[in-house]
Amino acid sequence: MSPRRIIREALRRELDMLAVTDHNSAENTGAVIRAAEGSTIRVIPGLEVCSMEEVHILALFETVPPALRLQQEVYDGIPSMNNPEVFGMQVIANEFDEVEGFQERLLIGATEMSVDEVVRRIHELDGVAIASHVDRQSYGILGQLGFIPDTVRFDALEVSASASEGEVHRLMRQYDGYAFVRNSDAHALDQVGAQTTSVFLEQPTVRELARAFRRENGRKVAAPAGREGGS
Amino acid sequence: MTIREVAEALGLPRGASDPAEDREVSGVYVGDLLSDVMAHSRQGQIWITIQVHLNIVAVAVLKEHAAILLVNGRTPAEDTLRKAAEEHVPVMRSDLTAYDICCRLHALGVGGDS
Numbered sequence: 080m081s082p083r084r085i086i087r088e089a090l091r092r093e094l095d096m097l098a099v100t101d102h103n104s105a106e107n108t109g110a111v112i113r114a115a116e117g118s119t120i121r122v123i124p125g126l127e128v129c130s131m132e133e134v135h136i137l138a139l140f141e142t143v144p145p146a147l148r149l150q151q152e153v154y155d156g157i158p159s160m161n162n163p164e165v166f167g168m169q170v171i172a173n174e175f176d177e178v179e180g181f182q183e184r185l186l187i188g189a190t191e192m193s194v195d196e197v198v199r200r201i202h203e204l205d206g207v208a209i210a211s212h213v214d215r216q217s218y219g220i221l222g223q224l225g226f227i228p229d230t231v232r233f234d235a236l237e238v239s240a241s242a243s244e245g246e247v248h249r250l251m252r253q254y255d256g257y258a259f260v261r262n263s264d265a266h267a268l269d270q271v272g273a274q275t276t277s278v279f280l281e282q283p284t285v286r287e288l289a290r291a292f293r294r295e296n297g298r299k300v301a302a303p304a305g306r307e308g309g310s
Numbered sequence: 311m312t313i314r315e316v317a318e319a320l321g322l323p324r325g326a327s328d329p330a331e332d333r334e335v336s337g338v339y340v341g342d343l344l345s346d347v348m349a350h351s352r353q354g355q356i357w358i359t360i361q362v363h364l365n366i367v368a369v370a371v372l373k374e375h376a377a378i379l380l381v382n383g384r385t386p387a388e389d390t391l392r393k394a395a396e397e398h399v400p401v402m403r404s405d406l407t408a409y410d411i412c413c414r415l416h417a418l419g420v421g422g423d424s
Contacts, residue, residue, distance in 0.1 A: 132361055221345060223361075224363055225369055226368075
């Protein structure tokens with residue numbers, strides 16, 4: 080997946096917003112944002128942090144600097160270095176789809192920050208914190224920690240594209256009061272936009288997204304859509 | 311055996327002395343996915359884990375575990391220890407791996423279903 084191709088695919092799918100959230104890294108967000116310049120697509124910079132408990136948390140920011148700041152704090156807590164022969168290359172791209180460099184820290188690992196610390200830092204940096212794929216056994220907060228601690232305030236919960244409708248409804252009933260989103264979690268080009276969530280916003284910003292999660296003044300998240308944009 | 315006897319026999323560091331250490335141990339469960347521990351562990355067991363989040367105390371209370379045993383040298387978070395003391399959940403620690411500590415528990419006669 081390279082920046083220009085992601086934008087081309089997003090245009091074909093008629094997306095308005097997309098977030099770039101690599102595992103423990105925001106290094107490629109700038110390139111995708113620049114690749115989208117002049118198009119109608121708003122690219123949200125972010126990262127998916129893997130906490131000490133191995134809970135995945137999506138962090139979305141209005142601009143790149145706070146994303147890179149959180150990335151640095153996450154990197155500082157990752158002890159291992161990548162072995163490209165085992166885990167593959169961790170490419171840093173630019174907006175022309177060229178390779179700029181490689182990240183040497185092993186991004187697959189977990190950072191030393193706890194779930195509570197990660198969510199607190201995201202909010203301190205004016206970002207939005209979403210619990211990733213809460214329906215999944217592995218790396219979701221419910222699988223890892225059994226339930227959502229009272230001390231942690233997520234802005235929204237994400238269910239994975241593969242969750243059954245019954246599972247989605249069960250979770251929405253159980254965690255009534257939380258906004259729910261459902262994303263493609265695209266790891267390959269043909270998955271970009273294969274799963275979307277409709278939101279009613281005044282403009283495509285992270286601040287507006289946070290307000291939609293809180294249902295402020297008519298802003299809201301529509302019920303998470305089915306795959307391929309169906310309902 | 312009681313938690314106190316197990317901790318003393320294996321030389322495991324733990325928090326301040328608590329009457330809960332006189333609980334009888336019925337067995338052992340090992341798990342780091344709290345959802346799995348909630349589903350499969352049983353009352354009276356020593357729960358062995360590397361998770362140190364506050365939620366482990368709630369799980370141990372819910373499942374009425376005899377104690378939590380943190381392995382691999384994991385240090386519990388401050389709030390976890392405070393909550394554990396409040397809820398009278400003994401928290402023991404070991405630098406050994408889960409496997410090695412299980413072997414020692416087994417040698418003491420503490421088994422998965424005993």
